[in-house]
Amino acid sequence: MTETIVVKLGGVASDNLQPTFFEKIRQWQLAGKRVVIVHGGGHYINTMLERLDVVSTFHNGMRVTTKETLDIVKMVLIGQVQPTITSIFQEAGFAAVGLNAMDDRLLTAHSLKETSLGYVGEVVSVNTDFLTQLLNNQQIPVIAPLGITDDSQWLNVNADQTACAIAQSLQADQLYLLTDVPGIKTEAGLLETVKLAEVADLKATGVIKGGMLPKLNSAVTAVIAGVKQVHITNQINQAGTVIHHSEVLVS
Ligand SMILES: Nc1ncnc2c1ncn2[C@@H]1O[C@H](COP(=O)(O)OP(=O)(O)O)[C@@H](O)[C@H]1O
Numbered sequence: 001m002t003e004t005i006v007v008k009l010g011g012v013a014s015d016n017l018q019p020t021f022f023e024k025i026r027q028w029q030l031a032g033k034r035v036v037i038v039h040g041g042g043h044y045i046n047t048m049l050e051r052l053d054v055v056s057t058f059h060n061g062m063r064v065t066t067k068e069t070l071d072i073v074k075m076v077l078i079g080q081v082q083p084t085i086t087s088i089f090q091e092a093g094f095a096a097v098g099l100n101a102m103d104d105r106l107l108t109a110h111s112l113k114e115t116s117l118g119y120v121g122e123v124v125s126v127n128t129d130f131l132t133q134l135l136n137n138q139q140i141p142v143i144a145p146l147g148i149t150d151d152s153q154w155l156n157v158n159a160d161q162t163a164c165a166i167a168q169s170l171q172a173d174q175l176y177l178l179t180d181v182p183g184i185k186t187e188a189g190l191l192e193t194v195k196l197a198e199v200a201d202l203k204a205t206g207v208i209k210g211g212m213l214p215k216l217n218s219a220v221t222a223v224i225a226g227v228k229q230v231h232i233t234n235q236i237n238q239a240g241t242v243i244h245h246s247e248v249l250v251s
């Protein structure tokens with residue numbers, strides 16, 4: 001079966017796309033692999049909120065999203081970050097297509113139980129038929145981390161969770177969560193792998209904080225749901241911290 005690779009570009013990672021990154025994507029495509037990009041953009045949202053004097057807070061790595069914040073999140077992600085990344089891919093020679101949740105109802109979501117987060121959701125379904133048509137046509141979907149409810153209410157979704165949900169739905173072979181750190185750091189150094197049994201301890205001891213929390217949580221969920229390997233790394237050519245089947249031991 002054709003291999004599928006999902007790459008999530010964190011806000012900082014997408015600012016530093018090097019020729020080696022595109023070389024890797026090209027190699028994958030030449031080898032017949034299908035590539036999906038999911039972008040973040042949290043730090044661009046922060047900048048715009050500051051410019052507009054809107055206070056923003058995070059809880060467990062998720063942005064508390066009021067109605068006003070949601071409008072700004074949408075504006076920045078779909079109006080600013082996505083067209084920038086899509087055009088960088090096109091300039092590098094790829095048939096990239098910018099997509100958001102409403103395109104053929106690509107990503108449906110429901111609100112998180114933590115109602116204090118406001119308009120924040122998690123992806124519950126992915127229109128994989130639509131994505132597959134693009135992928136069969138050698139196109140690269142570039143997807144924004146937002147969802148819509150069945151009633152067409154937009155929700156802000158963490159980009160790692162979005163990427164993991166898409167990887168799960170496509171039963172991807174690999175998921176790269178490209179970020180601004182080379183992997184999960186501990187006092188003992190960079191972790192090469194994380195076992196499911198270690199996750200609770202890592203979180204309880206405070207080693208995993210902020211944006212790394214949704215990243216690790218989503219990675220574990222994706223692997224349990226059938227994604228073969230998740231890499232948390234800052235370079236597409238480096239494995240970083242790997243979460244994969246043989247390491248995910250349900251005790
Ligand atoms: N144990 C950890 N190892 C590495 N980074 C961590 C850890 N705990 C928290 N972090 C933080 O997670 C950040 C990456 O998450 P985030 O800022 O959301 O990035 P992105 O925008 O790429 O998703 C790192 O820059 C770091 O500050």
Ligand SMILES: CC(=O)N[C@@H](CCC(=O)OP(=O)(O)O)C(=O)O
Pocket residue numbers: 009010011012039040041042043045061062063073120121145156157158159160211
């Ligand atoms: C609910 C929630 O926190 N949504 C994120 C969506 C963007 C994102 O996740 O971007 P990065 O991957 O660059 O951090 C936010 O509002 O910042």
